[in-house]
Amino acid sequence: QVRLMESGGGSVQPGGSLRLSCTASVHTTTSGCMAWFRQAPGQEREVVASLDYDDTKTIADSFKGRFTISTDNTGNTLVLQMNSLKPEDTAMYYCAADTRRGGRLSLTAGYYNYWGQGTQVTVSS
Secondary structure, three states: OOOEEEEOOEEEOOOOOEEEEEEEOOOOOOOOEEEEEEEOOOOOOEEEEEEOOOOOEEEOHHHOOOEEEEEOOOOOEEEEEEOOOOHHHOEEEEEEEEOOOOHHHHHOHHHOOEEOOOEEEEEOO
């Protein structure tokens, strides 16, 4: 069982930055995969970025150049750095993890067995 705890959400003006963190109860970053997803009201959950066991980082096309994914020094915390935020980035952001390697499935929500409760990001002037 992997428990995930997200933090770092909040309200920010357009053009601002936020740093989301997701701490896992089990070390999965070097043996499994982790990812960030988001879901806005009335919309489907979409992938933002993933990190696989071999440190392969994948940013979904919509976020390239603005968002980056990484881990902290412990390797237990997944970090999403979000810059140049736009109002359309407003959503609930979820952390996901799995103890299996992701590969091509690391960007697929249905692949992940463990999810956090989500952290709200609101971008508004």
